[in-house]
Amino acid sequence: MLPPKSLLRPACLLQLIAVLAAVAGCRDREIRSYRTPKEADDVIAQARAAQTVEQPVMRVPAKPEWKVPSDWKSQTASGMRFASFTAADSNGGSVDISVVNFGGTGGDELANVNRWRGQVKLPPIGADDLPKQVETLAADAGEFSLVDLSSAQSDAATPATRLLGAWLQRDGKVWFFKAMGPAALVGAQKDIFLAFLKSVRFSAPSSPIGGSVATSNTNDLPRVTPAGPDLSNLPTSPALSAGATLKAASGTILLWHAPSEWTVKAAGSMRKGSYAVGPGGALDLSVTAFPGDVGGPLANVNRWLGQVGLPPIDEPGLPQYTSHMEANGLVFFLADTGAKDPTHEQRIVAAVVFWQGNSWFFKLMGPTDLVAKEKPEFTEFLGTVHTP
Amino acid sequence: MTDLGKGLVRFFNSLRLTVALLILSILLIFAATLDQVHLGVWGVQEKYFRSFLVFARIRGSDLSLPIFPGGYLLAAFLLPNLLVAHFCRFRLSWRKSGIWLTHIGLILLLVGQGLSGLLQRDNQIRMDIGQTRRYSESFREAELAVIDVTRADFDQVVAIPVSKLDGKQSIQNPLLPFQIRPVAYYPNALLRARSQMPSPLPTLATAGVGPELAVEPAPVTYRTDESNFPTAYVEVVTTEGSLGTYLVSSMIVEPQEVTYQGRTFHLILRAERDYFPFALTLTKFTHDIYPGTEIPKDFASTIQLKSDDGRDDREIRIFMNNPLRYGGRAFYQAGYANNDRTTVLQVVRNPSWLVPYVSCALIALGLMIEFGIHLIGFFRRRGKAPSSP
Numbered sequence: 001m002l003p004p005k006s007l008l009r010p011a012c013l014l015q016l017i018a019v020l021a022a023v024a025g026c027r028d029r030e031i032r033s034y035r036t037p038k039e040a041d042d043v044i045a046q047a048r049a050a051q052t053v054e055q056p057v058m059r060v061p062a063k064p065e066w067k068v069p070s071d072w073k074s075q076t077a078s079g080m081r082f083a084s085f086t087a088a089d090s091n092g093g094s095v096d097i098s099v100v101n102f103g104g105t106g107g108d109e110l111a112n113v114n115r116w117r118g119q120v121k122l123p124p125i126g127a128d129d130l131p132k133q134v135e136t137l138a139a140d141a142g143e144f145s146l147v148d149l150s151s152a153q154s155d156a157a158t159p160a161t162r163l164l165g166a167w168l169q170r171d172g173k174v175w176f177f178k179a180m181g182p183a184a185l186v187g188a189q190k191d192i193f194l195a196f197l198k199s200v201r202f203s204a205p206s207s208p209i210g211g212s213v214a215t216s217n218t219n220d221l222p223r224v225t226p227a228g229p230d231l232s233n234l235p236t237s238p239a240l241s242a243g244a245t246l247k248a249a250s251g252t253i254l255l256w257h258a259p260s261e262w263t264v265k266a267a268g269s270m271r272k273g274s275y276a277v278g279p280g281g282a283l284d285l286s287v288t289a290f291p292g293d294v295g296g297p298l299a300n301v302n303r304w305l306g307q308v309g310l311p312p313i314d315e316p317g318l319p320q321y322t323s324h325m326e327a328n329g330l331v332f333f334l335a336d337t338g339a340k341d342p343t344h345e346q347r348i349v350a351a352v353v354f355w356q357g358n359s360w361f362f363k364l365m366g367p368t369d370l371v372a373k374e375k376p377e378f379t380e381f382l383g384t385v386h387t388p
Numbered sequence: 389m390t391d392l393g394k395g396l397v398r399f400f401n402s403l404r405l406t407v408a409l410l411i412l413s414i415l416l417i418f419a420a421t422l423d424q425v426h427l428g429v430w431g432v433q434e435k436y437f438r439s440f441l442v443f444a445r446i447r448g449s450d451l452s453l454p455i456f457p458g459g460y461l462l463a464a465f466l467l468p469n470l471l472v473a474h475f476c477r478f479r480l481s482w483r484k485s486g487i488w489l490t491h492i493g494l495i496l497l498l499v500g501q502g503l504s505g506l507l508q509r510d511n512q513i514r515m516d517i518g519q520t521r522r523y524s525e526s527f528r529e530a531e532l533a534v535i536d537v538t539r540a541d542f543d544q545v546v547a548i549p550v551s552k553l554d555g556k557q558s559i560q561n562p563l564l565p566f567q568i569r570p571v572a573y574y575p576n577a578l579l580r581a582r583s584q585m586p587s588p589l590p591t592l593a594t595a596g597v598g599p600e601l602a603v604e605p606a607p608v609t610y611r612t613d614e615s616n617f618p619t620a621y622v623e624v625v626t627t628e629g630s631l632g633t634y635l636v637s638s639m640i641v642e643p644q645e646v647t648y649q650g651r652t653f654h655l656i657l658r659a660e661r662d663y664f665p666f667a668l669t670l671t672k673f674t675h676d677i678y679p680g681t682e683i684p685k686d687f688a689s690t691i692q693l694k695s696d697d698g699r700d701d702r703e704i705r706i707f708m709n710n711p712l713r714y715g716g717r718a719f720y721q722a723g724y725a726n727n728d729r730t731t732v733l734q735v736v737r738n739p740s741w742l743v744p745y746v747s748c749a750l751i752a753l754g755l756m757i758e759f760g761i762h763l764i765g766f767f768r769r770r771g772k773a774p775s776s777p
Contacts, residue, residue, distance in 0.1 A: 030549070031547065031548050033544070033547070034663060035544055036522070037522070101647065288581075
């Protein structure tokens with residue numbers, strides 16, 4: 001039976017609208033999958049295009065190599081594991097050894113330690129207790145942070161569990177090495193595990209395929225390099241786009257030549273460049289870029305003063321710490337936290353240049369006497385900074 | 389015919405309906421024109437014309453209510469109104485063929501506009517001299533690309549529209565060994581380095597570059613000279629547990645790496661891409677100005693087109709009002725940048741692009757026939773009229 005006539009018209013209209021709404025729903029975008037030919041990294045390609053160098057480049061992430069102890073058995077690495085081993089004893093007990101890596105910092109140290117503590121049924125600790133738990137182990141690959149955690153034996157049937165955990169930051173990744181198993185067996189394996197950590201080596205980071213890694217200490221690309229340019233200190237991990245205001249973004253970068261005695265360090269996620277400076281590489285020089293003026297000169301100087309443990313200053317006090325210099329058409333704003341108190345333990349010498357909507361920071365930090373010694377070289381380095 | 393059918397025919401045959409719809413259309417266009425100040429051209433098109441209902445937010449709340457019929461709804465009534473009125477009022481005969489053709493042309497125009505709204509994709513290509521591009525990028529739409537880069541010979545891309553990141557549902561794809569779980573989505577946001585902030589904002593990210601960055605949500609911009617930076621937190625979840633929560637944003641231009649089961653994936657939020665079965669290389673860009681002025685006279689891109697199947701490898705010149713039509717797409721010269729070293733091409737993909745041309749031709753033909761018939765009739769009557777004394 002048909003509904004009353006008075007209801008027919010609205011009912012039809014509603015149906016019509018429903019059909020149209022369904023049609024409109026089809027506009028919703030769907031997940032697509034497709035294959036694309038291998039392309040050079042767009043960002044690097046853009047930076048290179050801006051520098052009139054045309055060779056495509058692909059980056060090889062650093063991979064670890066190690067010497068596997070003779071009584072460890074390699075297992076098939078599955079899931080998140082990069083590598084997996086077991087060490088068994090004659091009584092049927094075994095220790096599980098894993099190597100896992102994560103991009104970035106892999107979460108904060110406290111969270112990692114507490115995760116491992118949870119695995120051996122230990123209560124979490126606070127940040128204050130962290131330094132007591134973590135030891136360091138110097139190795140060729142770098143300095144490992146190390147924890148040794150044991151659970152209390154709850155009953156005779158379930159033996160106590162022990163966990164040896166170590167981690168290391170490398171090329172924007174953090175590598176976790178873990179050995180876990182019955183306490184007695186892990187104890188017997190501890191020296192072998194430490195020797196394994198010491199055997200870890202990383203292949204050259206971020207070397208371009210098809211070209212030798214040049215030794216010149218620069219992020220500028222050589223104009224003629226048949227074997228391929230050195231891109232070892234171009235950003236190796238996700239970097240912010242330049243021009244990152246609400247306007248369209250672009251990816252061009254400033255270029256420089258660092259003195260040959262400086263050691264290139266793996267640039268972290270936010271760093272455009274990173275060097276170990278001075279005797280034994282005791283000083284850290286970082287190059288970073290951020291959108292806008294990052295608070296202006298006073299905010300920047302006060303942040304640096306805070307970082308070396310000096311009190312903040314007011315606007316009138318600013319000229320005491322700051323100066324300007326010009327190089328290659330770029331005007332640098334310079335700041336030296338040791339200008340007023342050259343005896344303070346730590347010192348920062350920094351330069352800021354505003355270019356293409358971004359503030360580029362060049363910061364040298366370390367013990368005051370060493371910074372004072374390296375300052376002329378730092379100023380000379382600033383003189384090499386130029387636009388592409 | 390049933391009562392229902394008769395009722396519908398009576399409703400759509402009404403001339404009052406036509407007048408009401410036309411008045412509503414005029415009001416809609418008027419309101420959209422005024423609102424263009426706030427939303428820009430693209431914004432008003434989406435809000436007023438490419439919608440069934442126009443919504444307005446109640447002041448002081450997040451609640452939006454429909455206040456006016458949108459362009460699609462008006463068209464959905466205008467089209468049957470035109471069709472029903474046409475079939476009820478005009479009989480098919482030679483004398484009425486002009487009216488018939490004109491009406492068919494009009495109907496086709498409405499249908500074509502609807503199809504364009506649904507199917508047309510406007511993208512762009514920015515290319516420096518010497519660069520090769522195999523894809524265009526959307527002006528407005530963004531996607532989260534999960535790229536399996538493990539193979540040496542090709543990359544396998546799974547492109548997830550950002551609209552899917554705005555929900556609670558985990559995203560699964562047979563090509564991915566993990567799920568992408570949306571955690572938070574911001575249609576526009578700025579990223580700041582947390583280390584550079586006096587009191588850093590919290591971050592939801594646990595892996596990748598995200599832990600070092602803070603997200604500052606920003607209002608969506610509709611201005612043509614500004615871009616939105618869609619940003620999201622997504623968790624990569626496997627059957628063995630989480631691989632971490634990543635911050636993805638169109639402000640982060642380098643991909644973030646996820647390794648799982650011996651395969652390496654890149655995560656990147658980028659402008660939606662449309663890949664071509666051919667490659668375009670910009671070989672030359674010329675930008676002429678009128679002598680003594682800065683007024684552009686002509687700007688043109690010389691492009692080498694190379695198709696994947698090897699059939700085409702030729703040089704093409706794209707300049708103002710002379711687009712390249714190839715592979716179902718039209719490439720228009722849209723702009724230039726970077727001291728004339730970069731060309732900007734607008735790429736329009738519209739499978740119904742011919743419809744407006746056909747409908748205009750039909751309308752013109754119909755009007756010519758209609759007026760022609762009247763004119764001939766007039767001359768005939770004039771010839772038969774008795775001569776005056």
